[in-house]
Structure formats: structure tokens, C-alpha cells
Amino acid sequence: xxxxxxxxxxxxxxxxxxxxxxxxxxxxxxxxxxxxxxxxxxxxxxxxxxxxxxxxxxxxxxxxxxxxxxxxxxxxxxxxxxxxxxxxxxxxxxxxxxxxxxxxxxxxxxxxxxxxxxxxxxxxxxxxxxxxxxxxxxxxxxxxxxxxxxxxxxxxxxxxxxxxxxx
Amino acid sequence: xxxxxxxxxxxxxxxxxxxxxxxxxxxxxxxxxxxxxxxxxxxxxxxxxxxxxxxxxxxxxxxxxxxxxxxxxxxxxxxxxxxxxxxxxxxxxxxxxxxxxxxxxxxxxxxxxxxxxxxxxxxxxxxxxxxxxxxxxxxxxxxxxxxxxxxxxxxxxxxxxxxxxxxxxxxxxxxxxxxxxxxxxxxxxxxxxxxxxxxxxxxxxxxxxxxxxxxxxxxxxxxxxxxxxxxxxxxxxxxxxxxxxxxxxxxxxxxxxxxxxxxxxxxxxxxxxxxxxxxxxxxxxxxxxxxxxxxxxxxxxxxxxxxxxxxxxxxxxxxxxxxxxxxxxxxxxxxxxxxxxxxxx
Numbered sequence: 274x275x276x277x278x279x280x281x282x283x284x285x286x287x288x289x290x291x292x293x294x295x296x297x298x299x300x301x302x303x304x305x306x307x308x309x310x311x312x313x314x315x316x317x318x319x320x321x322x323x324x325x326x327x328x329x330x331x332x333x334x335x336x337x338x339x340x341x342x343x344x345x346x347x348x349x350x351x352x353x354x355x356x357x358x359x360x361x362x363x364x365x366x367x368x369x370x371x372x373x374x375x376x377x378x379x380x381x382x383x384x385x386x387x388x389x390x391x392x393x394x395x396x397x398x399x400x401x402x403x404x405x406x407x408x409x410x411x412x413x414x415x416x417x418x419x420x421x422x423x424x425x426x427x428x429x430x431x432x433x434x435x436x437x438x439x440x
Numbered sequence: 441x442x443x444x445x446x447x448x449x450x451x452x453x454x455x456x457x458x459x460x461x462x463x464x465x466x467x468x469x470x471x472x473x474x475x476x477x478x479x480x481x482x483x484x485x486x487x488x489x490x491x492x493x494x495x496x497x498x499x500x501x502x503x504x505x506x507x508x509x510x511x512x513x514x515x516x517x518x519x520x521x522x523x524x525x526x527x528x529x530x531x532x533x534x535x536x537x538x539x540x541x542x543x544x545x546x547x548x549x550x551x552x553x554x555x556x557x558x559x560x561x562x563x564x565x566x567x568x569x570x571x572x573x574x575x576x577x578x579x580x581x582x583x584x585x586x587x588x589x590x591x592x593x594x595x596x597x598x599x600x601x602x603x604x605x606x607x608x609x610x611x612x613x614x615x616x617x618x619x620x621x622x623x624x625x626x627x628x629x630x631x632x633x634x635x636x637x638x639x640x641x642x643x644x645x646x647x648x649x650x651x652x653x654x655x656x657x658x659x660x661x662x663x664x665x666x667x668x669x670x671x672x673x674x675x676x677x678x679x680x681x682x683x684x685x686x687x688x689x690x691x692x693x694x695x696x697x698x699x700x701x702x703x704x705x706x707x708x709x710x711x712x713x714x715x716x717x718x719x720x721x722x723x724x725x726x727x728x729x730x731x732x733x734x735x736x737x738x739x740x741x742x743x744x745x746x747x748x749x750x751x752x753x754x755x756x757x758x759x760x761x762x763x764x765x766x767x768x769x770x771x772x773x774x775x776x777x778x779x780x781x782x783x784x785x
Contacts, residue, residue: 417569
């Protein structure tokens with residue numbers, strides 16, 4: 274093939290290449306996904322975590338259909354290499370995300386790996402896992418001036434709404 | 441500045457509250473006299489320390505715990521202590537805590553003590569918020585005094601202590617009887633806001649001065665209701681003294697410490713002036729406003745919502761002039777009362 278500069282620039286190509294080829298990529302993602310379902314929080318490279326996110330959420334969507342569904346069981350069987358996790362998926366993870374429509378996973382970036390490759394790392398987790406939170410949402414102090422004003426505003430609105438309901 | 445005239449009549453109305461003064465003084469002259477008495481008293485208090493004696497100030501600031509500063513007695517203020525640190529401390533500190541008591545940034549230190557500087561972003565900014573609210577009300581009073589023409593007298597009543605959660609700071613004022621029929625239009629509120637913004641831009645410090653009641657009575661010799669307020673405050677304070685604050689050339693009384701400078705406010709708007717009905721000194725009016733400091737600016741959508749709330753009349757619980765407010769606050773449209781808010785001292 275022609276060794277052009279255009280080969281080095283992606284020009285809008287969004288599909289990531291991982292491993293030795295497309296089949297290798299799917300196998301790698303399968304392994305990572307199995308690890309995620311087993312441990313609910315894993316640490317991988319950033320690119321792999323980003324790829325697995327899509328599949329992790331799609332797997333939950335399939336699991337929500339229930340284990341009696343033919344297609345759902347086939348998907349779970351394919352994607353989870355350790356078969357003892359299939360009941361966990363249908364009985365623990367699917368009910369946990371019943372109320373949420375999407376966004377079952379959270380990805381947080383962490384410092385680069387200490388090895389020679391200095392790979393950019395990320396932590397991927399299913400929400401609602403039993404571990405302590407990764408990043409606490411930075412909330413401004415409740416007692417600052419602007420928050421106190423907003424608190425008073427919200428209370429007044431609530432009281433007005435209550436008064437309207439009564440009337 | 442403000443150009444307004446309700447009736448435009450040329451009736452000579454006796455000045456509102458002048459007891460001893462038979463000569464009708466203009467507002468500017470009254471202000472000049474008050475400022476002169478204030479400066480005189482300030483110079484006298486400074487001359488009480490002819491030789492510079494040193495005091496040791498221990499800092500209680502996160503990151504600088506235990507740092508010892510050697511400052512001058514009767515001359516150094518927490519502001520000068522902050523200047524020994526970095527510029528950030530000077531610009532961000534709004535109030536100081538000396539031995540646990542709230543202290544204005546420009547009030548001189550008189551003995552060795554521990555000092556901590558408070559900002560708006562502390563974990564417990566209740567004192568600072570209350571001081572800021574009081575300072576904004578004082579600024580509003582100053583703007584109102586400046587705003588009207590020389591023919592109309594403006595009498596500032598006490599600045600009521602309002603909680604921050606009520607949505608607006610208030611300043612009770614009694615205008616000239618000629619203006620009884622006047623109601624502020626949006627244009628006049630906007631020009632009042634502009635006056636306030638000019639004061640903020642000048643970045644004037646609020647200089648505190650602790651004085652004995654006779655001196656305070658002399659300062660407010662042309663205003664009977666201010667003299668009454670001085671008497672009330674001196675009766676309430678433990679030492680019998682009254683703290684006056686001067687900003688530019690206006691001298692005013694306040695219920696507690698004020699923040700360091702006018703430049704700390706950034707968004708400031710005068711939202712409404714509500715008539716309260718006939719009172720002791722004439723038609724009482726409540727001027728309300730909303731303000732946010734430089735470090736806590738709001739997005740314009742949030743500001744608009746807070747402003748529309750600040751236009752409504754804020755009811756003040758009667759008889760609450762101390763800092764430790766534990767009364768409930770009734771909002772006009774609320775069927776039940778908000779829970780009590782107890783700030784720590």
C-alpha cells in the first residue's frame with residue numbers, strides 16, 4: 274500500500290484497533306468485561322476502558338430483559354467467559370439498574386502506569402458498587418453566602434407551591 | 441446625582457429631626473462636621489500611645505499556625521498583619537477573629553492576642569456573611585443619603601439585623617415629608633444602583649472607631665433619632681461604648697462589625713423601596729437590596745431569580761439587634777415559619 278501521511282492521520286475514523294485484529298479485540302474486551310462483572314471496579318488502560326464501557330452498558334440492557342429471554346441468555350453466555358457470573362448478572366446487576374435508563378458505568382482517569390510504557394490508565398466501575406466512592410462530587414460549602422441565599426429562595430418556592438396546593 | 445421631584449412645591453418644611461440646631465445646615469455640611477469630629481477623635485485615640493510599644497500577634501491561619509508577628513500597639517490593624525503575609529490575604533480577608541471575637545480589619549490591636557483572618561470561602565462563614573449583609577445595608581444607607589437633592593432631608597433609621605436567608609438586606613429610612621407621595625420608579629432604583637457601584641469602585645475602607653457615648657452624641661448632634669439610637673446601643677453594649685464606622689465622609693452606626701472595604705462587593709443592586717406606614721419620625725420606608733461579594737459571583741440566570749425574590753418586602757422580627765439571632769423569620773407569602781437559624785459566635 275501507499276505509505277502516505279493520510280495513513281497516519283485518522284481523518285474521522287473512529288473505530289479503535291486493539292490487539293492482533295478484530296477477533297482479538299473482541300476477545301480482549303470479553304475478558305475485560307468478565308473482570309468488570311466479577312469485581313465491579315477494574316483498572317485498565319484508558320482506550321480499553323472506553324471501549325468496554327459501550328459493551329458493559331449494552332450487556333446490562335440485555336440482562337434487563339430477564340434470563341428467560343433467549344437472546345439475552347445467548348449474549349450473556351457469549352460475553353461472560355466465567356459462567357458463574359451469568360446468574361450474578363441477571364440476579365444482582367440487572368435489578369440494581371432497573372430504575373435507570375442508561376449510564377450504568379463510571380470511568381475515572383488515574384495517573385499513568387509506573388511501567389516503562391507509562392500507559393494512561395483509567396478505573397471503570399459499575400455504579401452502586403460496594404466500594405468507597407472514587408471521586409466525591411465537589412460541592413461548595415452549604416454555608417457560603419450564595420448558597421444561603423439560594424437555600425432561602427428554594428424554601429420560599431417550596432412554601433409557595435405548598436400554599437398553592439392547599440388553595 | 442439623582443434628579444427627582446414628587447410634587448415640585450416650594451414649601452419650606454422644617455427640618456425633620458434637629459433639636460438644638462436652629463441654623464438649617466445642608467447635608468454636605470452636616471457630613472463634613474461629622475467626619476471632622478470622627479477624625480478628631482481618631483487622632484486623639486492614636487495619641488494615647490505616644491511611644492511605639494510592641495505586641496505579639498499569633499496567627500491562627502490554616503498553613504501558618506503559630507506564626508508570631510511583632511506589631512505596634514494601638515497602631516497595627518489585622519489589615520497590616522495581612523500585609524505582612526501575601527497579597528491574597530489582603531484581598532480575600534473580610535473579617536478578623538481576635539481571641540475568638542469578631543474584629544474589624546481596620547480596627548487597631550491593643551494587646552498581644554491570637555489572630556485569624558476570615559474569608560467568604562471558609563468552612564464556617566456565618567460571621568462573615570452577616571458582617572457582609574450589614575455592610576451592604578450601610579452602603580445602601582450611604583447611597584440614599586447622597587442621592588437626594590439638598591432640599592430634601594433624608595433620615596436614616598437603624599439598620600435592621602436581617603438573616604441572609606431572607607433574601608435581601610434592608611435599610612430603614614425616613615424621607616422628607618414633601619416626598620410622601622413619591623414612589624420609586626425603575627429608573628430611580630437603577631440610578632441608586634449606579635451610585636452604589638460608584639462607591640464600590642472607589643474601594644473605600646470602613647474605618648471603625650470605638651467611642652464613648654458623649655462623643656457619639658456630638659457626632660450626631662443634628663439628628664435626634666440617631667442620638668436615640670446611640671443611647672440604646674450604649675445601654676446594650678457591655679463596656680458602654682459605641683462603635684462608629686466611617687466610609688468616605690459618611691459616619692454611621694452599626695449593630696456589629698462590618699467588612700473591610702466597599703471593593704469586596706461585586707454585584708450590587710438596589711431592588712425596592714417599600715413604604716412601611718406612619719412611624720415615629722414620619723413615613724417609614726424600607727429600602728432593600730441584593731449583593732454578592734467578589735469571590736462569590738452568580739451567573740446572570742441565578743442573579744435574576746434572587747433579585748426577583750429581593751424585590752418582595754422582607755419582614756424583620758422586632759427587637760433583634762444582637763448578633764446571635766435566634767428568632768424566626770416570617771416571609772410574606774409563607775403559611776408557616778422558617779426554622780430558627782442560630783449562627784455560632
